Amino acid sequence: MRLATWNVNSLKARLERVEEWLEQVQPDVLCVQETKLGPGVFPSMALASLGYEAADHGEGRWNGVAILSKVGIEDVQTGFGVGSPLDDEARLVSAVCGGIRVFSAYVPNGRSPEDDHYRYKLEWLEALRVHLDRSFSPADPVVVAGDFNVAPDDRDVYDPAAFEGATHVTAPERDAVRALEDWGMVDVFRQHHEPGGLFSWWDYRAGSFHKGKGMRIDLVLATPVVAERATMSLIDRNARKGKSPSDHAPVIVDLADLT
DNA sequence: ATGGTCGTTGCACGA
Numbered sequence: 001m002r003l004a005t006w007n008v009n010s011l012k013a014r015l016e017r018v019e020e021w022l023e024q025v026q027p028d029v030l031c032v033q034e035t036k037l038g039p040g041v042f043p044s045m046a047l048a049s050l051g052y053e054a055a056d057h058g059e060g061r062w063n064g065v066a067i068l069s070k071v072g073i074e075d076v077q078t079g080f081g082v083g084s085p086l087d088d089e090a091r092l093v094s095a096v097c098g099g100i101r102v103f104s105a106y107v108p109n110g111r112s113p114e115d116d117h118y119r120y121k122l123e124w125l126e127a128l129r130v131h132l133d134r135s136f137s138p139a140d141p142v143v144v145a146g147d148f149n150v151a152p153d154d155r156d157v158y159d160p161a162a163f164e165g166a167t168h169v170t171a172p173e174r175d176a177v178r179a180l181e182d183w184g185m186v187d188v189f190r191q192h193h194e195p196g197g198l199f200s201w202w203d204y205r206a207g208s209f210h211k212g213k214g215m216r217i218d219l220v221l222a223t224p225v226v227a228e229r230a231t232m233s234l235i236d237r238n239a240r241k242g243k244s245p246s247d248h249a250p251v252i253v254d255l256a257d258l259t
Numbered sequence: 260a261t262g263g264t265c266g267t268t269g270c271a272c273g274a
Contacts, residue, residue: 009265009266009274010265010266010267012266012267013265013266013267034266034274036266036267038268060267060268061266061267061268061269061273062266062267062273062274109273109274111273111274149274203263203264203265203274204263204264204265204266204274205262205263205264205265206262206263206264207263208263208264244265246265247264247265247266247274
């Protein structure tokens with residue numbers, strides 16, 4: 001089973017690139033973030049013609065998450081599901097795909113450590129941890145994949161000195177991701193690659209991509225029963241090249257079939 | 260060279 005996550009920065013603007021990528025890479029499951037699509041405009045038909053069923057949780061101009069699957073998509077759930085104001089924005093959707101509870105997550109950006117949005121980001125990550133803890137055991141097959149807007153390690157940014165005091169690298173943000181790992185989640189990409197120089201996001205500005213100025217902020221977190229099935233993972237930086245790319249590249253994980 | 264580019268129910272703001 002091939003599972004991937006990709007912040008597409010508008011599924012409307014990116015549909016052609018996404019279709020082309022799906023045909024080439026053939027993931028069984030794709031977690032999508034920043035669809036930026038409101039209700040009723042999700043390109044279900046176009047994706048169905050490529051063999052994908054979809055779970056769409058969008059709100060309009062901003063945010064929006066989705067899951068595409070060729071291996072079934074059952075028991076779709078949106079948000080934290082407890083009437084929390086943290087569900088006001090469309091940032092979380094999950095479904096059971098091929099026997100795994102798969103979440104597509106778009107963690108708030110945070111903007112800057114002084115901004116209210118930064119507090120919102122930390123609250124959102126804590127709500128995610130609580131939601132996992134209340135809903136699952138670390139022994140269950142669970143994946144949380146998405147744009148975490150956190151670089152877990154200094155070596156996950158091109159120049160730690162350039163990020164002094166900036167969001168995405170502060171201790172509270174990293175602690176919030178580590179709390180998910182302490183609960184039982186494994187950073188699957190990190191299983192296969194030593195830290196350093198491998199990024200999933202590059203600013204559109206200033207030729208950052210060509211200068212290698214990126215960050216690894218898109219993660220596939222999996223419970224051990226899933227993570228131990230992972231045979232390969234990579235960041236498809238080719239998808240960041242060419243005409244009208246997203247500013248994020250997809251992260252791909254291959255899972256061995258259950259025997 | 261201290262910015263630079265994208266996206267959007269855009270003409271300002273979020274990333």
